[in-house]
Amino acid sequence: MSAGGPGGAERVHGGDARPSPRGFRALLDNGVVRYLLVGGSAFVVDLGLLALFHELLGWPVWIATAVAFLLSFAYTYTLQRLAFRSERTHGTALVRYTILVAVNLVATSGLVALLAVTPIGWVGAKVVTTAVTTVWNFFIYRYWVFAAPRSDAASTSAPTQEV
Structure with missing residues (x-):
């Protein structure tokens, strides 16, 4: 028996209520949310590696960033392939x-190196650069x-008539 309604709880055996998975699943069904979660974790990995190479190993910031x-x-x-639920062949x-990464590599290395000498430093430069690339990457x-x-898109559209 279902309680339905906006509360999102269902009645099951003996009147117990369990929360609907709609809230969390709906959140994960949102492509922007999935993109940002994956991108956020990737940022942590990328920034951690940058810190390792630059701070601990002493590499120049532009090499460490690249x-x-x-x-x-x-x-x-x-x-990201999973986040976008891509059906395109690998x-x-x-x-x-790879083409996008090449463009991002040049843009990221250049912007971080350019901004690293400002008062925001290399960490601030990396944050600013990541914000910029995050926006354009989503759409690309x-x-x-x-x-x-x-x-696939053409096969779902209405058939055309030949003249």
């Missing part, structure tokens, strides 16, 4: 992702890297 960025590649690709998605992932292949 290497940390590249090492987080597989982690981020795999989890070959195509990986090539597109959604509409290009992990987008459904056009043949």
Whole structure:
């Protein structure tokens, strides 16, 4: 027997109520939320590697940034592919992702190096750069890297008549 309604609780055996999984599942069904959760964890991995290479190993910030960025590649690709629930073949998605990563690598390394000499330092530079790339990456992932292949989209549209 279901209680229904906006409360989200269901009545089960003996009148016990259990919370509906709708709240958490609805949150995870949101593509932006999944993207941000994966991106947030990837940022922690990337920043941790950057700190390791720059602070502990003494590498120049631009080299440390580039290497940390590249090492987080597989982690981020795999989890973002899942986050976007991509049906695109791995070959195509990986090539597109690699192109985007190359663009992001140049942009990230350049911006972090440029901003690291300002009062915000290398950590602030990394945060600012990540915010900028986060916005453009969402749209590029959604509409290009992990987008459904056009043949799938075309097959769901109305048939065209030949003249």
